Amino acid sequence: MKSRITKLFGIEYPIIAGGMVWCSGWKLASAVSNAGGLGLIGAGSMTAEVLREHIQQCREATVVDGEQKPFGVNVPLMKPNSAELMQVIAEEKVPVVFTSAGSPKKWTAWLHERGIKVAHVVASSTFARKCEEAGVDAVVAEGFEAGGHNGKEETTTMCLIPAARKATSLPLIAAGGIASGEAMLAAMVLGAEGVQIGTLFALTQESGAHEAFKRRCLDLNEGDTKLLLRKLSPTRLVKGGFYDAIEEAENRGASPEELLDIIGIGKTKVGIFDGDVENGELEIGQVASLLKGNDIEPVAIVMQRLVLEYEQALASLT
Amino acid sequence: MKSRITKLFGIEYPIIAGGMVWCSGWKLASAVSNAGGLGLIGAGSMTAEVLREHIQQCREATVVDGEQKPFGVNVPLMKPNSAELMQVIAEEKVPVVFTSAGSPKKWTAWLHERGIKVAHVVASSTFARKCEEAGVDAVVAEGFEAGGHNGKEETTTMCLIPAARKATSLPLIAAGGIASGEAMLAAMVLGAEGVQIGTLFALTQESGAHEAFKRRCLDLNEGDTKLLLRKLSPTRLVKGGFYDAIEEAENRGASPEELLDIIGIGKTKVGIFDGDVENGELEIGQVASLLKGNDIEPVAIVMQRLVLEYEQALASLT
Numbered sequence: 001m002k003s004r005i006t007k008l009f010g011i012e013y014p015i016i017a018g019g020m021v022w023c024s025g026w027k028l029a030s031a032v033s034n035a036g037g038l039g040l041i042g043a044g045s046m047t048a049e050v051l052r053e054h055i056q057q058c059r060e061a062t063v064v065d066g067e068q069k070p071f072g073v074n075v076p077l078m079k080p081n082s083a084e085l086m087q088v089i090a091e092e093k094v095p096v097v098f099t100s101a102g103s104p105k106k107w108t109a110w111l112h113e114r115g116i117k118v119a120h121v122v123a124s125s126t127f128a129r130k131c132e133e134a135g136v137d138a139v140v141a142e143g144f145e146a147g148g149h150n151g152k153e154e155t156t157t158m159c160l161i162p163a164a165r166k167a168t169s170l171p172l173i174a175a176g177g178i179a180s181g182e183a184m185l186a187a188m189v190l191g192a193e194g195v196q197i198g199t200l201f202a203l204t205q206e207s208g209a210h211e212a213f214k215r216r217c218l219d220l221n222e223g224d225t226k227l228l229l230r231k232l233s234p235t236r237l238v239k240g241g242f243y244d245a246i247e248e249a250e251n252r253g254a255s256p257e258e259l260l261d262i263i264g265i266g267k268t269k270v271g272i273f274d275g276d277v278e279n280g281e282l283e284i285g286q287v288a289s290l291l292k293g294n295d296i297e298p299v300a301i302v303m304q305r306l307v308l309e310y311e312q313a314l315a316s317l318t
Numbered sequence: 319m320k321s322r323i324t325k326l327f328g329i330e331y332p333i334i335a336g337g338m339v340w341c342s343g344w345k346l347a348s349a350v351s352n353a354g355g356l357g358l359i360g361a362g363s364m365t366a367e368v369l370r371e372h373i374q375q376c377r378e379a380t381v382v383d384g385e386q387k388p389f390g391v392n393v394p395l396m397k398p399n400s401a402e403l404m405q406v407i408a409e410e411k412v413p414v415v416f417t418s419a420g421s422p423k424k425w426t427a428w429l430h431e432r433g434i435k436v437a438h439v440v441a442s443s444t445f446a447r448k449c450e451e452a453g454v455d456a457v458v459a460e461g462f463e464a465g466g467h468n469g470k471e472e473t474t475t476m477c478l479i480p481a482a483r484k485a486t487s488l489p490l491i492a493a494g495g496i497a498s499g500e501a502m503l504a505a506m507v508l509g510a511e512g513v514q515i516g517t518l519f520a521l522t523q524e525s526g527a528h529e530a531f532k533r534r535c536l537d538l539n540e541g542d543t544k545l546l547l548r549k550l551s552p553t554r555l556v557k558g559g560f561y562d563a564i565e566e567a568e569n570r571g572a573s574p575e576e577l578l579d580i581i582g583i584g585k586t587k588v589g590i591f592d593g594d595v596e597n598g599e600l601e602i603g604q605v606a607s608l609l610k611g612n613d614i615e616p617v618a619i620v621m622q623r624l625v626l627e628y629e630q631a632l633a634s635l636t
Binding site: 124125126143144145151152153154155156157158159160162163166176177178180182183185186187189190191222223226227231251252253254286287289290313314317318 | 442443444461462463469470471472473474475476477478480481484494495496498500501503504505507508509540541544545549569570571572604605607608631632635636
């Protein structure tokens, strides 16, 4: 499993836990880092001061046998407070930043000057090329399967990873639809050198999401998440009251303004953090249906199983 | 590459060429069978008598060194003439039938009584289970990436193959997003025992499609095919005049009736067979963008490359 990704981040396994709103606090990030992956704090749902607290707690929690494990922060660049978040990250000397939802040129040089490694999340090979121009250290190519905000091209992981591999020579991390060691290996076969996993970690014990959200997501069937909101910013949502309202509006040709009204403000908090699965906005990857019936497990168990499955899948080919 | 799929169909490589409207005549089917895969004649665009002619030509063209190679016919069961097509298939003693777009229970026993092997195409694990109940010999699980008619669940190949693998013990063929040996191997890692490939073969010299269609499809960028027509039957279309008219109508909330009016009759013939890429309905898989700039090549070359890529990808893991 050693690759340019394990070397770049100084981790044992090329497994990154995506920085997910309301899920990826210091508990989840530190658990993944302590289990040999790279945990990311998801700053998308945080103020600068909340982020500082999570960074400090994460740093404390990732000292194992006197040694500091690496961890990172994910910053969605469309967030109005992204400059403040970056300031905190620099002050707190976070070793790794994953940027997303914006231009990789915006912060890469600034972060590099402060000794911080940078990965950027893309949904197309065009943006993968822009990452290389911007000098980022690694690219995350995230397919249509992924939960939450998604690319306009709707390119699936199966088609996106080979495209990104062709477009750039940078270390490549696959995301979207990966929740098993077999899928990890499949992503590697397609050209990735590491994986970013969201859904599987969002539904662990250490995830900051409400238990009702986790239970709902562990009970989904195929087709129970869909990409909606193409007129604004394509987003994969879980079926429920919030979803129904948006789908109904879209089916009758609602304008972007009307859709914004329906979305309202703070609905991911209502759904994911407060656990109101009927009225809140629920975001999870399509791969959740493959986890149907699973327990809410600790990260350590999930990581062990991923690694074992990967090794078994590899051994079965040889 | 030997698997239950190669054994079931008596073929060298577990590679099936999908039966695609206007593309999969006897020339394409026989070329794939002669190159060691299983070629399918696509009856979706044929009358019973046209199908009979293609079967007879295919049979003649697949005698190699005095030995008859296997080939098959794909029958979309929603076709009004499917009973007539089945009658011709039985009279002509075609060894293999792939059914799609309907219930696997409808024809399986009838075909088995006549010594014909049956595979059925599904887009969900629910239908994969129904295939097992119906007694089909193999299941094709086709992901969201695939061209043309598609599942309502929008499950991608990455998520669908493991789900189908879990749902059934039948020999499993992966479809959607597969146009390279690496993607073939990835599909195998996810649980498939063979692959059905459409796009790559639709754009070969032997495909019955018009050259203008092939050239258009070999010039697509990521995002240039999209799944539309969710209110009728979800269909992956290529951008162009026909696509624009449907997208515009959908964005303003057009009813199913209005969409049917826009679709009209015979538009896939206009686009794919006649080569009017602006006014016709163009169907191709999302993976086409990975083939951008390729030549229109003979099937023999395409098959050789697939096998070589697969072997190299496998060797690189071991």
